[in-house]
Amino acid sequence: xxxxxxxxxxxxxxxxxxxxLRCNYSYGGSIYLSWYIQHHGHGLQFxxxxxxxxxxxxxxxxFEAEFSKSDSSFHLRKASVHWSxxxxxxxxxxxxxxxxxxxxxxxxxxxxx
Amino acid sequence: DAGVTQTxxxxxxxxxxxxxxxxxxxxxxxxxxxxxxxxxxxxxxLSYFRSKSLMEDGGAFKDRFKAEMLNSSFSTxxxxxxxxxxxxxxxxxxSPRDYAEQFFGPxxxxxxx
Numbered sequence: 088x089x090x091x092x093x094x095x096x097x098x099x100x101x102x103x104x105x106x107x108l109r110c111n112y113s114y115g116g117s118i119y120l121s122w123y124i125q126h127h128g129h130g131l132q133f134x135x136x137x138x139x140x141x142x143x144x145x146x147x148x149x150f151e152a153e154f155s156k157s158d159s160s161f162h163l164r165k166a167s168v169h170w171s172x173x174x175x176x177x178x179x180x181x182x183x184x185x186x187x188x189x190x191x192x193x194x195x196x197x198x199x200x
Numbered sequence: 201d202a203g204v205t206q207t208x209x210x211x212x213x214x215x216x217x218x219x220x221x222x223x224x225x226x227x228x229x230x231x232x233x234x235x236x237x238x239x240x241x242x243x244x245x246l247s248y249f250r251s252k253s254l255m256e257d258g259g260a261f262k263d264r265f266k267a268e269m270l271n272s273s274f275s276t277x278x279x280x281x282x283x284x285x286x287x288x289x290x291x292x293x294x295s296p297r298d299y300a301e302q303f304f305g306p307x308x309x310x311x312x313x
Contacts, residue, residue: 130306138299
């Protein structure tokens, strides 16, 4: 059984700051990791994914994430946030079987002007 | 290309009523998912279809929740009878294949009085 943990329920930063949203997972086999963003009143929107290869993956709007097998982590980062990045961010993991995605509880990012 | 559409966007029901939520996936996608989203439980998988075949019926949600996919471009989620604890946002998502990102609709916000 795969699990995913997002330890920070809320993160507040100022516009232009860098930010890291934390994600840790638990799974023993091949793993597929992704991040999604959800703006208020909308569905989730895909940001990026990792399955194999380069552990640092680039996504849309300047987001990147780094996979670490030793730490069982897949943290999301952005070098300079904009107020429009304010949203809830979900880390997601799926293992063998592909379709069944387990979502974390989400981290609400608030970017203050 | 149109994304995932969901209707209605908002639904208010009395306890005991039957409600039907609708979803149109992205054209050509093979996989369709129904999720329930609440602040406490987060995202919970209700049903999963692959090429119109029901692959997962959500376990604990089986007794009052029924998802159907009559054709590749339309799915419904029926809740019968509704209970106040069913108040949540219901999200539909589609995906082209295993290990691919899911495309989410805007959701239906259900309130059961």
